[in-house]
Amino acid sequence: MARGGVAGVVGGGMVAVGQVLVALVVTRGFTAQVAGAFFAAIALCQIAAGVLRLDAGNGLVYFIARSRAYDHHGMSGYIRAGVVPVLVLSLAAAVSACLFAEPIGAATGVPPAWIGPLALVLPLIACSDVLLSATRGFGDMRPTVYVSGLFLPAAQLAGICAMAVAGAEAGLTAAWALPYLPVLALAWVCLKRRLPESAYRPGYMPGTFRDLWRHTAPRSAGAAIQAAFQRLDIVLVAALAGPVEAACYTVATRFKAVGQLAGQGLAQAAQPRLVRALAAGELERARELYQSTTLWLVAATWPVWVAYAALAPWLLRIFGPGYDAGAGVAVVLAATMMAASACGMADVVLTAAGHTTTSLRNIAAAVVVAVTVDVALIPEYGALGAAAGWSAGVLVKNVLPLVRLHRTYGLRPFGRHTLTALHPRMWRTA
Template sequence: MAAVTFRRGLAGVSAAAFSALAQFVLVVVVTRAYPAAEAGGFFTATALALMVAGVAKLDAGNGLIYFIARARTYGYRGISGYLRAALVPCVLVAAGAAVVLYPRIGPLAALLPVMVVVDVLLAATRGFGSLRPTVLLDGMLVPACQLVLVATAALAGVAATWLPVAWGAPYLPALVLAAAGLRGRAPRTAYLPGTLRDLWRYTAPRSAAGAIQAVFQRVDIVIVAVLAGPASAAVYTAATRFKVVGQLANQGLAQAVQTGLVRALAEGERERAGELYQAATVWLVLLTWPVWLAYAGLAPWVLRLFGPSYGAAVPVALVLAGTMMVATACGMVDVVLTAAGHTGTSLLNLLAAVGCTVLLDLTLVPAHGALGAVAGWSGGVLVKNLLPLWQLHRRYGLHPFGRHTLAALRVRGWAAA
C-alpha cells in the first residue's frame, strides 16, 4: 500500500512539475509577444474562465471520489447513477455561466461546460483508484497543447483577443479521452433511490467551499486588472506564476492519497491517516522548497525573462516564495479535514481566507499595485492553512511532521512494503 501511494504521489507531482513548466513558458511567450496591456487581458480572461469553471463544477468530483471509494465494498452498484447526479447540475450551471460571460471572454465561454465535465470525469477515475488519466490528461496533455497552440498563434501574429480560444481548445480532446477512461468502470445500472439526495447532502457544503477555493485561487488577478489595469495584471501574473508549483504539487499528492485518507478516517484508522498526511507533507516540502528558495534568489534574473519591465516585481516574488514555504510546511490540511467529513468547517475556513484576501486587496492594490495584491493573497493563504492545521491538531492530534516523517523518506522501504 505504501509503495503504491508513493508511486502515485510521485506521478502526480511529476505531472504537476510538467504542467507548471508549460504554464511558465506560456506566460513567457505571451509577455514577450504582446504588449503588457494585451497580455494582461489574456491572463485576466483565462483566470476568469478557470475561476468560473471552478465554481460551476460544484466540487462534484470530490463527492464522487467519496462515494466511489466507499462503494468498493458492494461492487460499485449504482455508481453510474452517482455520475449522472453529479454531471447534470454542473453542466447546467456551467452553461448558464457561459451565457453570462460570453460578452467578457468571447468564444472561450462556450468551453466552460467542457472544462467542468473533464474535471468531474477525471475525479471519478481517481475514485476508482486510477490516477493515470488525471496525470496524462490534466497534468500533461492539456498544458502541453495549450502551450503549443498559444505559441503558434503568437508566432503567427494572431490578435491577442483570440489567444483565449487557443488556450481553451485542448479541453475538447481531453473530454473525449476522459470519458473513454471511465468506459467499463461504471456500467449503466438502474438509478438507486436516494442517490441524488445522498450525493448532494455530502457535496453541498463542499460545493460552496470549492467555489470559494476557485475564487481564492484567481480573484487576485481579476482585482488587479480592475483596480490597477491589465498591464499591472500582466506583471502580477508573471511574478506570481510560480505559485502554481505549490498548488499543483499539493494537488498531485492530494490526488494520490485522498481516497486512502477517506477510507482510513471512515474506518477509524487514525494512525494510518496520520502516516499518509505526514508522508505527503515531507515530500511536498522536499519537492517545493528548493523551487521557492531558488526563485527568491534568482528572481531578478528570472523575471527579466518576461521582458525588461517585469524586473521591478522582485518584491512580489519574495513575498510569494516565503508564503508558499509556510503553506507547504502545513501539508494538505484542507484535504485531510474534508476527508474526515468536516466540510462545513472547511467552508468557514475558506470564507475567512477569501475575506482576508479581498479586504487586503481592496485596501492595498490601488496604492501598491502588484505588491499590494500579493500581500493580500499571502494573508489569505496563511489563514487558509493555519486555521485547519490548528483544527486537525485539536480534533485528531494530527500533525504535518512526526514519527512517520523519516519513515516516509525511506523510498526503498516504501517500495518493499
C-alpha cells in the same frame, strides 16, 4: 500512494511548466497591455469553471473510494448525479456570459470579444474535471496525468505559439480554450473503461443523488470560494491597477503553480486512502498518511522556493523588459508557499474526515482576509499589495484547519511518521 503521489507531482509539474511557457510566449509575443488582459481573461474563466464544478469531482472520489467493498455497485448512478447538475449549470452560465459580455468586460478590463470563446468552453472545463476526478476514485492517476497533465498544456501551448507567430491577439483565448473539447472526450473514455459492467444501472439508485449532494453541497460552496481565492487577485489587479500591472503580477506569481500543483498531485493520490482510513476509524493510518505527505511536499517544494526567491530578479527578465519589477512579489510568494507546505494537506485531511462545513468557513475567512487586504493595498502598491493580500489569505487558509485537526484528532503535520516516510520499506509497500 507513493507511486500515485509521484504521478500526481509529475502531472502537476507538467501543468506548471506549461503555464510558465504560455506566460513566456504571451509576454514575449505581445505587449504588456495585451498580456495583462489575456491573463485576467483566463483567470476569470478559471474562477467561473471552479465555481461551476460544484466540487462534484471530490464528491465522486469520496463515494467511489468508499464503495470498494462492494465492487463499485451502481457507480454510474453517482456519476450521473454528479455530472448532470454541473452540465446544466455551466450551460446556463455560458449563455449568460455571452449575453452580458459587454458589462463583464467593462467591469474587469477584459475585451468583450474574448469573453464569448471562454464562456462557450465553461461546460467542457467543468465536466471534464468531474470525469477525471471520478477516475481517481478508482485509484488510477494515469488519466489525470496523461490528459490534464500532458495533453492539455501541450495543446494550449501549441495554439498560443501559433497565435504569437501570426500576431493574432484576437485568437489568444480561442487557442487556449479549444483543447478542452478533446480533453472532455478523453476523460469520458478513460472513466468508461474503469467502470465494471455491474456499475451500470438504467437509472439512479435510490438515494444516490441525495447522498452525493448531501456530502458535496457544503464543499461546493467551499470549492467556489477556493476557485475565487486562487485567481481573483489577478482580476482585482487588472481592475484596480490596470492590465500592465496585472501582467507583471501574473508573471511573478506564475511559479506558485509549481508548489500548488505538487501539493495537488499528492492530494489526488492520498485523498481516497485518507477517506477509507478515517471512515474505518484507522486514526493511526491517517496520521501516517498526513505526516508522510507533508514531508514529501516540503522536500519537493522548499528548494524550489528558496531558489526562486534568490534568482527572481534574473528569472523574471526572460519574460521581457520591465517584468523584473516583480522580484518583491516573488519573495513574498516564496516565503508564503514554504509556510503553507509545512502545514501539509490540512484542508484535504479535514474534508476527508467529513468536516466540509468547517472547511467552507475556513476558506470563506481566507477569502475575506485576502480581498480586504487587496482592496486596501492594490491601489497604492499594485502587484506587491496583491501579493500581501494573497499571502494573508493563504496563511489563514492553512492555519485554521491545522488547529482543528490538532484539537479534534491530535493530528500534526510532523511527528514520528515523518522520518519513516523516507525508509525504502514505505516505497516498497506503497
